[in-house]
Amino acid sequence: MQVEEVHFNHQGGSAAADALTIRKGPGGSPIQAPEWRRGFTPLPAAYASAPLGPTVTIKARFSGGPPGGTRQIRALDAYVEPSQPGGCGCIGWLVLLIARLIRAIFGNVLGDAAAKPVAFDANGMSGLETFTLVNHKLKTASVGIRTTDWKWQQRAGKGKGSLWSTFDTTQHRIYTVLDTPAGPWTQGAGNDTQLPWTDALDKACAWAAGATTKDAAAAAITRAVNTQPTQSYTPATLFGFSTYHLSSYLGQLNGGAPFQLNCTDCADAVTTLSNLLGCDLWEGRFFDMVTRKFLTLNGNPAVEADWVTWGWNYHEICWLGAIGQLAPVYDGCLQLDMDDNYGDLVHDPLHPIAMIFGTTDPAHYKYRLIQSGPGDLENVPRRRTLD
Amino acid sequence: MAKQRGNRPEAAAILQRIPRDEGDLFRGASAWAVDLPGWRRSVREDLQEGPGRRLRRTVWDDPRNESSRVVVDVVECPSAEEAVRALLDRLEWNQLAEVPAGPPGLGIASFAHPEGVPPAVFFARANLCVSVANFARRAVPVVPMATALDRRLVATPEAGGATLRVEALGGARGGPMVLRVVVPFPLGEEGHLRYRARGGTLEIRDDQVWVIPAARAEVQVDVFAEETGRAAGTGRVVVPF
DSSP states (O other), X not given: OEEEEEESSXXXXXXXXXXXXXXXXXXXXXXXXXXXXXXXXXXXEEEETXXXXXXXXXXXXXXXXXXXXXXXXXEEEOOOOOOOOOTTOHHHHHHHHHHHHHHHHHSOOSOEEEEEEEEBOTTSOBOOEEEEEESOOTXXXXXXXXXXXXXXEEESOSSTTSOOEEEEEEEEEEEEESSSOOTTOOOOSSSOTTSOBHHHHHHHHHHTTTOOSHHHHHHHHHHHHHHOTTEEEOSBOOSOSSEEOHHHHHHHHHHOSOEEEOHHHHHHHHHHHHHHTTOOEEEEEEEEEEEOOEEOTTOOTTOGGGEEOOEEEEEEEEEESSOOTTSEEEOSSOBEEOOSOTTSSOOOEEOOEEEEXXXXXXXXXXXXXXXXXXXXXXXXXXXXXXX | XXXXXXXXXXXXXXXXXXXXXXXXXXXXXXXOGGXXXXXXXXXXXXXXXXXXXXXXXXXXXXXXXXXXXXXXXXXXXXXXXXXXXXXXXXXXXXXXXXXXXXXXXSSSEEEEOOTTSOOEEEEEETTEEEEEEEOSSSOOOOHHHXXXXXXHHHSOOXXXXXXXXXXXESSOTTSOEEEEEEOSSOOOTTOEEEEEEESEEEEEETTEEEEEEOTTOOEEEEEEEEETTEEEEEEEEEEOO
């Protein structure tokens, strides 16, 4: 007997009981179930925690079964934990602890597929059978990319005398995000290029790995965008102002060569990658300002030349929920100087993460960024279409 | 085009510079290695820049210094007017309080980052909006690259290649007509078509090139199929008044 197919996103348009609808990137077509198919390269699946209901299911098909017969089938976690060390061997316990930690971050999140009877036709083929996931952590999982190894087992009957035997193994790459991706991402039907891209999930889930709240996820993405070592600042928007060229940005990040970007590009990256994880950010501009000294994109706080001021026509940042004077903002393009003396060489860098935009309060973003000029809000929230 | 703030040029003054009785139009144009001698292309991308605008991006690395990179964006617009608007959009989405005018003679209009800022220059030529920008920390003089590219866009290609079949189809006499061009060889990824009209202008509508006669004029359209390493294919059609 062997597994022929495993389906994770088996109910298009819904993420309450199965996986999200995703695609690799802007080209090609959406990833279609079965994500795992015998003889083919396995495709990943992604789950959003918040919309999942009490029952999560997958579907699977089998071959080589008893012609006209029935078998109980289940899938169990194939992971084998290192044996517990005897005595007081500290190194052994440490190894065990590290193994459990790694497993918690990267290991099985799907749990097991509960046993059920599967009928086979005269050719030993099953239908597409629905299995309920048990012991899964999809509702509580942090942001991450995990691998599940399943051993598929069968037995002839239900009685105690009928032993389970493993007949196949499958491996699955699973992305976990906190909520249904928000705009510009969609869960539309057809060949929608705004479906979540696995190319983007790779980056967002790595940058925000371990985040269990949307605030933490947006904070991690903001820090990551600001500190990528290959980036530096230019005032020109280089990754799109009408459409966001996310594929181009990811290509530069993955290419490893240095490249430049501006505040709009950073706001696009923070909004798009945070919202992919289920956050609710918008981009918006404010106008006409001379800034105080701030730490430039990917700057070194210990290098005075990296503390800069600019005269800007506009600056674009990310807003939580809506643009407003008292709304929390995220800025991946710079770090503010929280030291009150702007004339000396003492600086206290701070990533603007969930700071109130504000007015004249020294704890607020606007006070810390703008030395002079109105900084008027444009109040046009944006989530740019991706290509 | 987004709302204009700060110190930005008015569109009307630049649009007046566009001739009404002649014009060039490009389809498929991008930067070539001859525009950046000694540089190595590492990226070529085909992207969208809003409705009707297609962005061909190339990134060029200096093999002698890994901190030197240049990005060249060539935005193909439906018309020369749209190219000017695309240029102004680029200024609108530039954070600098002021983006000074670029070198005289570069494009129909040009703008450049001032000293002390990562170098970048932006210009419009025919239906193209072009930007040549520093893409890594080490400042690279980008104006010579932009100038070389612009000269190539303006120059009449050396003919001698295959003959193109060019037809003007449909439309009422004296009105806009669709141009159909048959190129007898496959153009490579760097290949482009250049249309040059005298007595009228050119536009892309619904993915087709249209010739729009100036008032009471016969229009001559020369078409060139150009790519590196091959003599340009040429063809001509005369649209009578």
